[in-house]
Amino acid sequence: LGGRTIRQILAEQQVGDEARVQGWIRSVRVQKNRTFIDINDGTTTQGIQVVAEQSVPKLAAGCAVQVDGQLVDSPGDEQPLELRAQHINIVGECDAEVYPLQKKRHTFEFLRDWPHLRSRTRTLGAILRTRNEAIQGLHAYFQEHDFLQINTPILTAHDCEGGGEVFRVVGSGEFFGRPVYLTVSGQLHLEAMAMAASRVYTLSPAFRAEPSQTSRHLAEFWMLEAEMSFVTELDQLMDVCEACIASTTKRLRTRMPDELALFGRWIERDLMKRIALLAGDQERSYARISYTDAIEVLQRASVAFQYAPVWGAPLQSEHEQYLADEYCRGPVFVTHYPAAIKPFYMLADRTASMGTDKSTVACMDLLVPGVGELVGGSLRENKEAALRARMEAAGVDPAAHAWYLELRQFGGAPHGGFGLGLERYLRAVTGMTSLKDLIPMPRATGQCHA
């Protein structure tokens, strides 16, 4: 494996041991007859300090180095160990004059121009590791609860959300004989697999040609989607959704203490409070409120919203913020939105005035303080005739969804599921404001250089 990582050295070796440190130089400080070199290899938050007695030509920030030496007690309290260098080998040179990452703190905007280099910085490096651990945590939850991981397709004939925000694949007509898109969601395919394997999930990329260019939207993002058969109550879905978030968040707290401490110190002061809310430390579970009640709450609120809250309209982010940050002061599921503003596949609430403009669907959005919408999900319409009617009302062509309708014809069990945006989740547990900093190579409007 080419030697130990810095994390392994710090965990497995001790004072007096010979060690070989390999990584990229963060900074070089020359003092009298000693040189202090900060090195990190992306496996830890701090990296390791190397002390050299000799002067080394060409040694500069950005260089890739291999340093052999002896581990000694570190006089500083940030680090238990440092390395007294015996031999320094520059294996990848770097011209410090033009290297964009200097020792000072750079803004995240500045770093976005260097997506190929920025993960060497402390914060972006910590984000990579937190992202990795969050993915592990989500997989662990679903694997432990008998869900089967499904690889859903990227190329698809459907616009699952019906939002028209699909990227059309050029040349697909010549190739497939019809237009094909990059998937906006794996849900429809996941529903098919749920009709065979009962509980399924996927963590896959999703693509949206989003018209809204905010810090909360990416053109390419990753979504955890789960789908369960034999589920008849929205509460069951919300229980699973809450449990997978709580267990993943607890795992981050145990396994990523340095990273979370870094975010808490530099990115958001109140981070640990939100993490406690997500981890479910409080007695009660996440709040649950219907859309209709939420609208009433918003109308009673003594806040001058830019958009007046009215029944029938989607919640604006200022409304979502008020509900999560002010009214509930914690994560809140908003349920039973008007059918007219939700996709065709959602199960209609039979009690509510069906077919009128007051009809609602069995859906839920999870809103989180400081983040807004983190999850969207619903029970699915599992009766063929009703689904066909919903499609027609939504202007979705039933003929183009024949296979999806057949799932209802051939043993269509009641079912439901949800989708959680991975970068939105990372926003919640890091406090970072832009999703562009939570995915290694962001794709958004005008941004796909590499």
Ligand code: 4AD
């Ligand atoms: O609410 P959405 O659109 O729901 C679906 O796609 C359903 N088919 C999911 C399902 O039931 N299986 O998206 C789900 C989540 C959102 O709550 C949000 O967290 C995230 O995906 N998301 C985005 N994240 C980043 N950039 C975007 N453009 C996003 N659009 C949605």
Ligand code: MG
């Ligand atoms: Mg949504």
